[in-house]
Amino acid sequence: MPGLSRRAFLAAVGGLAAALQLDPLVVGEALAQAPAPSDAPTTLQRTILQGSVVQGRYRALTAGPGEPHIPRIDVLGRDPGPDRARARRSLLYLGHLSDMHVIDAQSPGRIEPMIVQDHSAWASAFHPQDPLTVHVAGAMAAAVSAARTSAVTGAPLDATVVTGDSADMHSGLELRWYIDVLDGVPVTANSGSPDVYEGLQAWPDVTWAYRPDDPAGGEFGDYGFPRLPDMLAAAIGSPVESPGLPTPWYAVYGNHDTLLLGTFDVDSQFRSTAVGDRKATTWQAVAGKALTGYAATGSPVQRFVDAVDTAFGTAPGFRTVTADARRRIFEQREFMTAHFETTPLPGPVGHGFTQANLDSGKTWWSADPAPHVRMFGLDTCNQVAGPDGAVPDDQFRWLRAELERAGAEKKVCVVLSHHNSLTLENRAVRPGGDTQTLHGAEELVDLLLDHPQVVVWLNGHTHLNQILAHTRGTTGFWEVTTASCIDFPQQQQVVELVDNRDGTLSVFTTVLDHAAPVTAGPDRGWLDLAATSRELAANDWIETPMMRRGSPLDRNTELLLPAPFDLSTITDAQLEAQHATATARMLAHDARSSR
Amino acid sequence: MKRLVGAVLATATLTLTACSQVSALAPVGGNREALLRFAGNDVLVSHGVAIRTAPVCTTGQDDVVCTGEAVGGDPIRLTGAAGEPLVLVVTVGNRTLYDGPAQDVVDRAARPSGAPS
Structure with missing residues (x-):
């Protein structure tokens, strides 16, 4: 099948250069190069492993060998063709981010002290690396940008998807930081006081937290967490200069973007606390004040006394901090509207959400990241309570109709959601509220199996690398869950759909470590702080960090399945035009970044 | 003392009313x-x-x-x-x-x- 003719090539160069305001010679030179598999840094070249004990039980990290792609044939059900590597061509090359959990650690709108009540149950309320999440997000954007050329086919990155839990505690500031980092806008991860870190980890009496100035006296100190006296000041001292994503990026809701701590409804008192100047330091203060909306519902008189106590600083278990209106708890719909406050390129403005979403309130979407591929961004989050999710009936019926349409249009389909098939059984409803059916994992998997053009379902939520096969007879699809940016291993991935030209399709998954060095350097630059975050996360024992790496079958893989339809109907010329567009878009991104 | 009782009551209520949610908070995926x-x-x-x-x-x-x-x-x-x-x-x-x-x-x-x- 012929590729682009000379005339079509020149037309593509001219059109892209004009559309993206680039020098045609630069575009032409880039597009004339034959695609070659990239050796950019991924876990194909190097992994990050636990190193030796530094102190107590605290271990450093060390570089380990790379891991090749492991072929998996669970869905294909037979040996793959031995010559497929010679013939393959890329249909879509995609970045996949999830569970970034960007945190404003100084905000009063957090409930960290709950770990004292039960560290295991409330582990997600506090991590020792909480002040460094913007740094990790920036380092992950840098890793995706570095992996912009496929290590399998040499194809350029077409798009990036974010499968939820971007803002940790429903804060408008966290939401803004996450969008800015992915857009390549510098972010200083500070709020409240402009020059003093006002958070639990800076206060000597908060011995239950990891205090980098002096960890002694609590369980983090007992474990052997290091003394890092300049960490907090460095965290807020200079901006994270994320390069941003070089591709259009798309987002879906996660449970943390829907409920408080991904689990609880948000009440008016918590909204007030978040923008106030009193930060709880004890779990009794959190339970008695900040969480009253779903804890004690005292009498109106008691509530008045409590409010006065809090307002005048007489309530125990609180410290005064600098209030910051930017910490406002966002409304659910604002998650969508915030995605319209973005740089126009690489776009798309709305990042999957459209004006129709804003008008209707529907929180799910479809988009074509490439001419022959359709993505479906679902909202599987429960609106009432609980971290896990389900698919509401109106969305389920929409998906069924859209999949049928996509099948008729010969689109290869990618499904995106926050929750995975092991966490889609939350059918909590508000008494007297919405009564529509909530569909669980079994029903969703059945629906996807009804449509063989669905080849992969990308999701997150459980903060681990995991790949599951879903089969029915001789067809099926792959479910790919990525780890998070908050817990170790702080890994995300790139995913590529490849036509093997033998009646099979391969989904390549390649795990990315973020771009920070394995060990932090002495300068405390933002990438060094991201390295510190990863090391702290690797020692956060309560999160069972090593298990979250998954097995080799869950990391770098080639996931084979039957081609969903005759892929030869997609011409080489069409794919070359797609790749030319993606390449030129990244040239434009680089040109913008250098200005 | 009144505050302490209040906090204890609040905590007890939290524990009782939100127990299913709290148990669901356990480190995600770590099973x-x-x-x-x-x-x-x-x-x-x-x-x-x-x-x-x-x-x-x-x-x-x-x-x-x-x-x-x-x-x-x-x-x-x-x-x-x-x-x-x-x-x-x-x-x-x-x-x-x-x-x-x-x-x-x-x-x-x-x-x-x-x-x-």
Whole structure:
């Protein structure tokens, strides 16, 4: 099948250069190069492993060998063709981010002290690396940008998807930081006081937290967490200069973007606390004040006394901090509207959400990241309570109709959601509220199996690398869950759909470590702080960090399945035009970044 | 004292009213099934087992059992009985490839080969 003719090539160069305001010679030179598999840094070249004990039980990290792609044939059900590597061509090359959990650690709108009540149950309320999440997000954007050329086919990155839990505690500031980092806008991860870190980890009496100035006296100190006296000041001292994503990026809701701590409804008192100047330091203060909306519902008189106590600083278990209106708890719909406050390129403005979403309130979407591929961004989050999710009936019926349409249009389909098939059984409803059916994992998997053009379902939520096969007879699809940016291993991935030209399709998954060095350097630059975050996360024992790496079958893989339809109907010329567009878009991104 | 009673009552109410939610807060994904599956897969890959179907797990009241199939048809079985630590048994056909703590497998896989535990 012929590729682009000379005339079509020149037309593509001219059109892209004009559309993206680039020098045609630069575009032409880039597009004339034959695609070659990239050796950019991924876990194909190097992994990050636990190193030796530094102190107590605290271990450093060390570089380990790379891991090749492991072929998996669970869905294909037979040996793959031995010559497929010679013939393959890329249909879509995609970045996949999830569970970034960007945190404003100084905000009063957090409930960290709950770990004292039960560290295991409330582990997600506090991590020792909480002040460094913007740094990790920036380092992950840098890793995706570095992996912009496929290590399998040499194809350029077409798009990036974010499968939820971007803002940790429903804060408008966290939401803004996450969008800015992915857009390549510098972010200083500070709020409240402009020059003093006002958070639990800076206060000597908060011995239950990891205090980098002096960890002694609590369980983090007992474990052997290091003394890092300049960490907090460095965290807020200079901006994270994320390069941003070089591709259009798309987002879906996660449970943390829907409920408080991904689990609880948000009440008016918590909204007030978040923008106030009193930060709880004890779990009794959190339970008695900040969480009253779903804890004690005292009498109106008691509530008045409590409010006065809090307002005048007489309530125990609180410290005064600098209030910051930017910490406002966002409304659910604002998650969508915030995605319209973005740089126009690489776009798309709305990042999957459209004006129709804003008008209707529907929180799910479809988009074509490439001419022959359709993505479906679902909202599987429960609106009432609980971290896990389900698919509401109106969305389920929409998906069924859209999949049928996509099948008729010969689109290869990618499904995106926050929750995975092991966490889609939350059918909590508000008494007297919405009564529509909530569909669980079994029903969703059945629906996807009804449509063989669905080849992969990308999701997150459980903060681990995991790949599951879903089969029915001789067809099926792959479910790919990525780890998070908050817990170790702080890994995300790139995913590529490849036509093997033998009646099979391969989904390549390649795990990315973020771009920070394995060990932090002495300068405390933002990438060094991201390295510190990863090391702290690797020692956060309560999160069972090593298990979250998954097995080799869950990391770098080639996931084979039957081609969903005759892929030869997609011409080489069409794919070359797609790749030319993606390449030129990244040239434009680089040109913008250098200005 | 009044404040203390208030805090205790508030906490008790939190514990009672939100217990199902609090239990659901446990570190996401960190369960026995995931640990068993990952450790079992690590054992299979390190022994060079050619896998036709990777083990699919079901969790009973106490036990976790995962079954799969090797290329060639031998059944793969991962089992983890109740109790701490979680003890993993990996069999392929009649061969037992591993019988020991699942966490040990995960920890070994996360460290350079030859590194002390």
